[in-house]
Every structure is written in C-alpha cells, then in structure tokens.
Amino acid sequence: DQQVKQNSPSLSVQEGRISILNCDYTNSMFDYFLWYKKYPAEGPTFLISISSIKDKNEDGRFTVFLNKSAKHLSLHIVPSQPGDSAVYFCAAKGAYSGAGSYQLTFGKGTKLSVIP
C-alpha cells in the first residue's frame, strides 16, 4: 500500500496563474516532507521542504502547506511559469530511530504543464 499518494497524475495551468499540487500520506510517523521537481532524463531536484512542527514554508514563488490532522500537504507555485513544467514528487521521511529514519518515501508524481 502506498504511504505517500499523489492522486492527480497531471495538471495544466495557464502561465501567471497559481499551480496547486496535492499530496496525502497515511503514515503518522512521517516528520519531514519534501517536494522535488524532475525534468525528463534528469534526476529529481530538491525544491522545498517542511518539518511536521510547521504548517507553512515559503521560498520565493514556492510555498508548501502542511495539514497534519488531515495528513495532507500541498505545493503552491505563484505565478506559474512555462519553465515550471515538470513532474513534481512529494516525499516524506520517517521519525524512526536508527538507519531507517533517513530513507525517503515518494509519491508517484504529478506532471505539471504550464501553458504560455
């Protein structure tokens, strides 16, 4: 069973508008969440992260919101630009002790297309 779910395989947004990418998780032991962006034939690139003790983190055009009670997080991109077109992965880290706490669990990704 998937512990990190991105239920929208794709999303299209007009340039200049807001893009909202959603992610749900089931494991209450996750304590740190990350968003990655991936272009074809490249590895995922780290975008922004949030600790479970916060509910919002902002970096330029990117803002991540965390709703722990709903086990839901979202990535907002404002304004969206054509260069933002990529696959976005949500990832989570567990609050376990020991070596197992470092691995990331990823969702399947959402393909964002920003239309000029």
Place this chain on the structure above:
Amino acid sequence: GAGVSQSPRYKVAKRGQDVALRCDPISGHVSLFWYQQALGQGPEFLTYFQNEAQLDKSGLPSDRFFAERPEGSVSTLKIQRTQQEDSAVYLCASSPTGNRYEQYFGPGTRLTVT
C-alpha cells in the same frame, strides 16, 4: 560546485548478465542513497550508506543486488544475473550531515534488460 554524477547513463544488458552502476556523490556528503524508479512510479529506496558503512539495505529486492562504498565516497550498485524486472532507472543521492534531510540526486542510470 559539482553535483552527483552517475555512470553509465544508459546500460543495456542481456538477461543473466551482471552489471555495475557507479555513483560519485557531492564532495563531503556523508550519506549516500540508492533508489530504483520504475516507469510511471516514484523512486523507491534500496539502500543507505553513512560514510563506508551500509546502515540500511532493507530495500534491496533480492540477494542479486549488492552495493558498496569502500572508501566512503564513490559507491557501486551491482546487480547479478539481471532479470527483465530489474529494468528501471537507478538513482543515487547524497546528503550532508546534521539536521539537513534534503537528498541531492544524480541523473540516474537507465538499465534495460533484454
């Protein structure tokens, strides 16, 4: 500075062959991870090194998969007797120490087993 590099970028192997995939992490990064990404899926954890110590190999799918990082820098993922289900992109990531949990990924090696 230089990012994570991986080689080869593409590898085609006949079923039953052994393959070796190389990862050069970011200089000074203590932690190194290997992930497997099947088509249309997110990366899935394989194994984790802290310096030269392999601290977690719980994600390796079978005993045909073996990883090493003998000097705490470059790492090699070896797959013996490759099978078609091993076809995937193999991603390497590295991470600094401390309270930073971001992992920095290389471009991956696309393995195709025919």
